Amino acid sequence: xxxxxxxxxxxxxxxxxxxxxxxxxxxxxxxxxxxxxxxxxxxxxxxxxxxxxxxxxxxxxxxxxxxxxxxxxxxxxxxxxxxxxxxxxxxxxxxxxxxxxxxxxxxxxxxxxxxxxxxxxxxxxxxxxxxxxxxxxxxxxxxxxxxxxxxxxxxxxxxxxxxxxxxxxxxxxxxxxxxxxxxxxxxxxxxxxxxxxxxxxxxxxxxxxxxxxxxxxxxxxxxxxxxxxxxxxxxxxxxxxxxxxxxxxxxxxxxxxxxxxxxxxxxxxxxxxxxxxxxxxxxxxxxxxxxxxxxxxxxxxxxxxxxxxxxxxxxxxx
Numbered sequence: 001x002x003x004x005x006x007x008x009x010x011x012x013x014x015x016x017x018x019x020x021x022x023x024x025x026x027x028x029x030x031x032x033x034x035x036x037x038x039x040x041x042x043x044x045x046x047x048x049x050x051x052x053x054x055x056x057x058x059x060x061x062x063x064x065x066x067x068x069x070x071x072x073x074x075x076x077x078x079x080x081x082x083x084x085x086x087x088x089x090x091x092x093x094x095x096x097x098x099x100x101x102x103x104x105x106x107x108x109x110x111x112x113x114x115x116x117x118x119x120x121x122x123x124x125x126x127x128x129x130x131x132x133x134x135x136x137x138x139x140x141x142x143x144x145x146x147x148x149x150x151x152x153x154x155x156x157x158x159x160x161x162x163x164x165x166x167x168x169x170x171x172x173x174x175x176x177x178x179x180x181x182x183x184x185x186x187x188x189x190x191x192x193x194x195x196x197x198x199x200x201x202x203x204x205x206x207x208x209x210x211x212x213x214x215x216x217x218x219x220x221x222x223x224x225x226x227x228x229x230x231x232x233x234x235x236x237x238x239x240x241x242x243x244x245x246x247x248x249x250x251x252x253x254x255x256x257x258x259x260x261x262x263x264x265x266x267x268x269x270x271x272x273x274x275x276x277x278x279x280x281x282x283x284x285x286x287x288x289x290x291x292x293x294x295x296x297x298x299x300x301x302x303x304x305x306x307x308x309x310x311x312x313x314x315x316x317x318x
Contacts, residue, residue, distance in 0.1 A: 021276035027075045030210050034071035035064045037195025044186050044291050050270035052223045053183025054159040063188045065162040073118040077212030081116035085127040091134035095146050117154045121161040125171045139181040183263045185295035229269035231280045238282050253298040264292045
């Protein structure tokens with residue numbers, strides 16, 4: 001039930017896109033004190049959260065994948081849980097389980113770590129496909145069904161999963177159905193030398209959490225603002241051309257789904273909002289294109305280069 005507001009209370013003014021962009025810039029700046037030299041990756045990750053999507057970070061161990069997720073959770077004021085995926089992890093370790101309480105002579109449900117606003121699935125591809133699938137309902141429906149009962153997850157709810165390259169031993173490839181649940185996939189890469197020097201000099205404080213600059217309610221308002229960012233007809237036509245190109249026979253194993261098209265639009269809206277604009281430009285779509293489509297498209301030929309690069313080459317920018 002919403003809180004009661006007295007008759008003489010003055011409602012807080014709605015923030016415009018400029019105010020929102022300034023707040024988001026402050027969150028990116030705070031996150032950059034934990035992840036050095038990766039401002040573009042931080043902006044993409046924040047765009048994914050603003051678009052109410054899930055994020056997959058694929059890279060070698062030790063480059064800051066979990067650090068980025070934890071810093072964003074701190075800066076956004078979200079409850080945080082980290083799940084270390086291993087080969088013996090069971091679905092109940094993620095979702096929770098009912099335990100018999102002798103004192104009450106009844107079963108009591110012990111919630112698993114999935115019941116947090118931001119869940120980090122660390123090294124998700126080290127778990128078996130059965131355990132990986134435990135996340136599917138949570139990611140798609142923001143709810144989980146345990147022992148025949150459906151339980152709602154906190155709002156907002158986001159999964160940030162980290163993944164080791166598939167050529168590492170002990171990994172299981174994520175099925176296409178689960179990959180498609182991730183709005184974006186990004187890589188961090190090694191830091192630039194200047195950033196790594198700062199790390200080696202001990203400039204990063206890993207013991208003190210970042211002071212929250214927002215909360216879950218504020219993030220919900222920003223996500224609503226993203227949905228209000230306008231996409232004019234010409235930009236929609238450009239987006240449709242990109243989607244149609246992905247479906248042309250003989251180029252990719254399968255084209256972009258309607259859900260992928262919606263993800264591309266929503267990510268572009270989130271990118272535009274961070275630039276203090278209430279409308280989408282083709283450049284916004286281009287900025288998020290690799291993170292949104294490269295994990296969804298597989299080229300039929302053996303040519304090198306990512307799907308997004310081929311799409312940029314063939315379609316260009318209007």
